[in-house]
Amino acid sequence: MAYEIRIVDYRDIPASVAKKFVDAEYEKYIGGRAVEGVGETEREPIPEERRELLKRLKEYLDRVVKCDAENAEKLYQELLNLGLMEISAAMIVDIRPISIGELRTLLHFETRMPDEEVLRKILELLDQYCPAK
Numbered sequence: 001m002a003y004e005i006r007i008v009d010y011r012d013i014p015a016s017v018a019k020k021f022v023d024a025e026y027e028k029y030i031g032g033r034a035v036e037g038v039g040e041t042e043r044e045p046i047p048e049e050r051r052e053l054l055k056r057l058k059e060y061l062d063r064v065v066k067c068d069a070e071n072a073e074k075l076y077q078e079l080l081n082l083g084l085m086e087i088s089a090a091m092i093v094d095i096r097p098i099s100i101g102e103l104r105t106l107l108h109f110e111t112r113m114p115d116e117e118v119l120r121k122i123l124e125l126l127d128q129y130c131p132a133k
Helices: 017-029 046-063 070-083 086-095 100-105 116-129
Strands: none
Touching: 017 046, 017 070, 017 086, 070 086, 070 116, 100 116
């Protein structure tokens, strides 16, 4: 039986935020899930395809995430408040540029390039919320 995935909404979010949701799903379902109305000792297993998808997503996100979810969400919101598009803000949080040159390469979705002052502010916010390791 094929496992069906239904997309109900789409937003550009940082991988750190997605990891929070994937981790919650992983913890909830990886060992099976409780069946409504059934005692805690009886569990219904999830389809193998979903189990594999959750495992792969978790492994990938564990490797690529550079900032914890709480700080990533705050940083993402700060970037949106600076007028950046969601996709640009998400890429900045995910990639965690360390220079203005690197930052500029992530802003190609913007209708106009932010000025130097805004770019410096973005790097300061990155240092504040998601220090380079």
